[in-house]
Amino acid sequence: xxxxxxxxxxxxxxIPSGVHTITGVSTSIAAFIDYFKRGPMNKAVxxxxxxDFEREFGGLDASSEASYAIQQFFLNGGSQAYxxxxxxxAFAPASVxxxxxxSTGSNSAMTVSxxxxxxxxxxxxxxxxxxxxxxxxxxxxxxxxxxxNTPIRQEKFLNLSTDSNSLRYAKKVVNDENSGSKIVRIxxxxxxxxxxxxxxxxxxxxxxxxxxDTTIGITAPNPTFNITIDGVTPLAPAVLTLPDTSxxxxxxxxxxxxxxxNAIRSAKxxxxxFAGAKVLVWNGRLHVLSGDPRKPKAEVSxxxxxxxxxxxELLLTGSNAQxxxxxxGLGVSGQGGAVLSFVAGxxxxxxxxxxxxxSLNSKTGMFALEDVDxxxxxxxxxxxxxxxxxxxxxxEADSVISAAQVYCEQKRAILILDTPNxxxxxxxxxxxxxxxxxxxxxxxxxxxxxxLVPDPLNEFRLRSIGACGTVAGLYARTDSNRGVWKAPAxxxxxxxxxxxxxxxxxxxxxxxxxxxxxxxxxxxxxxxTVSWGARTLEGADALASEWKYLPVRRLALFLEESxxxxxxxxxxxxxxxxLWAQIRLNIGAFMNNxxxxxxxxxxxxxxxxxxxxxxxxxxxxxxxxxIVNILVGFAPLKPAEFVIIKIQQLAGQxxx
Numbered sequence: 059x060x061x062x063x064x065x066x067x068x069x070x071x072x073i074p075s076g077v078h079t080i081t082g083v084s085t086s087i088a089a090f091i092d093y094f095k096r097g098p099m100n101k102a103v104x105x106x107x108x109x110d111f112e113r114e115f116g117g118l119d120a121s122s123e124a125s126y127a128i129q130q131f132f133l134n135g136g137s138q139a140y141x142x143x144x145x146x147x148a149f150a151p152a153s154v155x156x157x158x159x160x161s162t163g164s165n166s167a168m169t170v171s172x173x174x175x176x177x178x179x180x181x182x183x184x185x186x187x188x189x190x191x192x193x194x195x196x197x198x199x200x201x202x203x204x205x206x207n208t209p210i211r212q213e214k215f216l217n218l219s220t221d222s223n224s225l226r227y228a229k230k231v232v233n234d235e236n237s238g239s240k241i242v243r244i245x246x247x248x249x250x251x252x253x254x255x256x257x258x259x260x261x262x263x264x265x266x267x268x269x270x271d272t273t274i275g276i277t278a279p280n281p282t283f284n285i286t287i288d289g290v291t292p293l294a295p296a297v298l299t300l301p302d303t304s305x306x307x308x309x310x311x312x313x314x315x316x317x318x319x320n321a322i323r324s325a326k327x328x329x330x331x332f333a334g335a336k337v338l339v340w341n342g343r344l345h346v347l348s349g350d351p352r353k354p355k356a357e358v359s360x361x362x363x364x365x366x367x368x369x370x371e372l373l374l375t376g377s378n379a380q381x382x383x384x385x386x387g388l389g390v391s392g393q394g395g396a397v398l399s400f401v402a403g404x405x406x407x408x409x410x411x412x413x414x415x416x417s418l419n420s421k422t423g424m425f426a427l428e429d430v431d432x433x434x435x436x437x438x439x440x441x442x443x444x445x446x447x448x449x450x451x452x453x454e455a456d457s458v459i460s461a462a463q464v465y466c467e468q469k470r471a472i473l474i475l476d477t478p479n480x481x482x483x484x485x486x487x488x489x490x491x492x493x494x495x496x497x498x499x500x501x502x503x504x505x506x507x508x509x510l511v512p513d514p515l516n517e518f519r520l521r522s523i524g525a526c527g528t529v530a531g532l533y534a535r536t537d538s539n540r541g542v543w544k545a546p547a548x549x550x551x552x553x554x555x556x557x558x559x560x561x562x563x564x565x566x567x568x569x570x571x572x573x574x575x576x577x578x579x580x581x582x583x584x585x586x587t588v589s590w591g592a593r594t595l596e597g598a599d600a601l602a603s604e605w606k607y608l609p610v611r612r613l614a615l616f617l618e619e620s621x622x623x624x625x626x627x628x629x630x631x632x633x634x635x636x637l638w639a640q641i642r643l644n645i646g647a648f649m650n651n652x653x654x655x656x657x658x659x660x661x662x663x664x665x666x667x668x669x670x671x672x673x674x675x676x677x678x679x680x681x682x683x684x685i686v687n688i689l690v691g692f693a694p695l696k697p698a699e700f701v702i703i704k705i706q707q708l709a710g711q712x713x714x
Contacts (some may be wrong), residue, residue, distance in 0.1 A: 076640040080624030080648040085542040085616050086534035088139040088435040092124030093408045096178040100422040102430045106555040108132045119514050123439035127527025133555045134528050135516050135535025140625050142426045147412040149406030152179030152389030158397040179403035180389035190217045194250050200241050214238050241564025263342025272311040287331045287348050293365040296325040315339050364425040411454035415461045437526040442476030466501045470615045475504040475616050482560045484567050498595040500605035505577045507561035528553050543657045545592035545609045545697040553587045573599040606616045610694040633681050638671040645669045659693040667692045
């Protein structure tokens with residue numbers, strides 16, 4: 059508000075300049091939809107490199123065409139993408155239900171589920187111990203293993219409680235979206251968890267005696283015993299070497315535990331069941347854990363060796379033993395002990411058209427992108443896999459493409475179509491395009507032929523994939539280096555990590571496809587494999603469309619999205635000349651900056667663009683209706699698609 063002077067002196071008043079800077083939006087954010095090994099189902103996840111994709115979605119998968127397209131996208135210059143995992147059928151997360159069998163029968167205490175659907179969750183193990191500072195508390199370690207039993211990642215949560223009023227309430231800590239587990243989610247039933255894991259001895263403690271003071275009688279010095287873990291028995295007996303081996307007697311349970319651990323590990327050091335075994339003391343009992351976390355049932359049994367009675371004294375066999383498990387495996391059968399039930403993780407089936415399209419109301423399938431702020435390029439590689447086993451039919455692919463084209467027009471994005479597998483000659487692609495004439499839209503582009511890339515999952519033999527991921531990365535690289543107004547084609551538009559093309563085109567064959575709006579991929583000496591076309595699917599000569607060229611269409615989409623976002627401040631402003639002047643100032647500055655970068659034709663701003671907002675564009679009737687009309691025109695740069703050099707022989711003529 060204006061300053062109200064009340065005393066003699068100098069007053070300072072800041073006057074708004076009316077400048078609202080318009081920032082150009084990104085032009086090369088890609089989105090991919092397909093079947094993946096892992097990842098959240100029907101949720102768009104932002105990734106910035108292929109490492110992110112490997113962590114979130116499991117990396118390359120022979121069943122996932124998009125996994126190869128995403129690799130190609132980043133290899134060819136892409137820097138940001140959204141990935142949506144889709145599947146059909148009975149996909150489910152792996153889980154295990156743990157009950158407190160010691161004190162409450164088979165009542166459920168905790169259910170642990172993988173954070174995402176899929177069989178990857180069957181490789182998760184949960185270890186629980188109760189060595190905490192909280193009464194009735196527990197610690198939980200969550201470990202994910204690879205297919206060859208190698209730990210991939212581990213999380214530890216200490217001093218957890220089953221009390222919902224506690225600050226360390228396990229469900230609140232583990233399920234926290236920001237600082238909680240990235241592997242599992244848990245549900246608690248309000249009762250304490252099983253107090254033990256592993257194989258337990260009988261109770262050696264007396265009433266009121268702590269674990270530190272508990273003793274056990276070992277009558278023979280250096281006793282030997284036979285030990286079996288999970289059905290494996292060493293040829294030689296284990297030797298229990300106690301601190302004082304001269305005579306037998308009473309030993310602290312902690313000392314016996316350490317000696318027992320050494321004996322088990324030494325009995326068969328080449329077997330991880332023995333070599334990594336642990337012996338702990340809990341509540342007056344010896345607590346034996348096998349050393350292989352992939353063996354969820356870690357039963358340990360002792361037997362006498364000769365006259366030694368160690369097995370009886372340790373009470374690790376017979377009716378006195380309490381058997382539980384070392385780790386709770388998600389989705390793993392045959393665990394016994396405190397495991398009440400389990401559900402094996404299920405990947406579901408490769409997505410059909412229904413799963414790929416999804417529902418706008420529930421934001422599934424491609425409509426998961428509703429939660430995304432911006433994307434510019436959409437790739438659905440599975441639509442090009444119509445002849446592979448378990449892939450969608452041709453009619454399903456057509457329905458997915460049609461839905462995607464409508465969605466891309468709404469979101470101001472480009473859909474890159476793949477040549478269907480099985481089409482690798484000129485008549486084939488011509489006939490296919492003739493049959494699919496209804497797929498011609500201004501926001502779509504088609505590239506032929508398919509590309510062959512080395513497949514790390516198949517000894518680097520060449521695999522045929524659609525070109526959408528490769529070309530999307532090329533778009534990003536060209537936009538970064540030259541601008542969205544530069545056609546992503548030409549000798550600079552090299553295709554990285556492409557070993558061969560499924561069809562080698564001649565100039566004449568290229569000349570047949572180009573007028574049909576089919577962008578060709580070519581291989582030239584020196585330059586290698588390059589993109590040699592920059593037309594939309596409306597770019598067929600017969601259509602005479604104003605959106606014939608990709609760079610013109612993509613520049614228009616860039617301007618539309620940038621101006622849409624950059625003029626939100628106009629809403630509810632007084633609709634008169636001061637507002638119109640501000641609009642002309644801000645949009646004019648944005649357009650002039652693009653002109654200086656070479657985005658438009660012309661040698662002056664007057665020739666390159668126009669910004670009009672005044673009484674001519676906005677009449678009094680428009681003002682009465684609350685409408686302000688802004689006219690923005692631009693003269694696009696069109697690619698030099700045909701270079702014609704005319705050569706004339708001079709026969710003595712002299713030119714000045």
